[in-house]
Amino acid sequence: MRLLIDVGNTSLKAVLWQDGQIQPCDTNNIPWLQITVVVYACVGRSELLKQLLEKAQAQNIDCFEATVSHELGTLHCAYQQVGNLGIDRWLALISGYTLYPNTAAIVVDAGTATTIDVLNNDGQHLGGWILPGLDLMTASLTQNTQRVFDDENTPFANELGKNTPNGLKNGALVATIGAIEQAKLHLNTKNSLLIFAGGYGQLLQGYFSDSIFDPMLVMKGLNYWYELAKKS
């Protein structure tokens, strides 16, 4: 059984992987005796990750940190400085490339930040964008203006705003939708896939027909990374 850990900027997520199945994992109750390997990725600092890795090492369980490389199989990274690309972005790309081979894709991970990455059907990552996540967009405006205010109950909608919270929330949503539309212009095919992940992935997916939401995209990427990295 594999323990997969994804450390983001706001939270640590862990799952167990066994025989192609992913199941949730409570970090206070990890079945250490059944774990054969720990595979992890980290874009933020985490005391909890340190503790988990110490526990694993105490039990002689191998731990592998996923890293970005210029290539993995026939997947190629757009960054010259591969170490600067967020590992969560690379893992989401690895998942897209593995789950939907030879398919051009736009991969959107919408959480604290929203990242949009473009992959062509040859496995070349063309690059991408980093936007503030929907909550960061609205918070930065309410925090830096006198009169822009939010309302917890106001949903994000693809409509013109006729009051302040609607203007604020809908502005953040359409900025994000517009960026995804711009990403499509970088692929010269109509047959591209649009894949969403992250806390706001499902909301955004609802605005694009024929798109996919996969909340486990980054976790699956950890597992694929481990299998592909072992081979090379």
Ligand SMILES: Nc1ncnc2c1ncn2[C@@H]1O[C@H](COP(=O)(O)OP(=O)(O)OP(=O)(O)O)[C@@H](O)[C@H]1O
């Ligand atoms: N149903 C939901 N479940 C979890 N988060 C949600 C949901 N709906 C909206 N969100 C928002 O999504 C964000 C969290 O998403 P996600 O867990 O993908 O973040 P993240 O950027 O991966 O975090 P981290 O930086 O810890 O990895 C928060 O801003 C949260 O308010």
Ligand SMILES: CC(C)(CO)[C@@H](O)C(=O)NCCC(=O)O
């Ligand atoms: C953009 C985030 C914060 C998204 O989680 C992460 O992928 C990251 O820290 N990236 C580093 C910068 C970059 O990807 O170019």
Ligand SMILES: [K+]
């Ligand atoms: K993340």
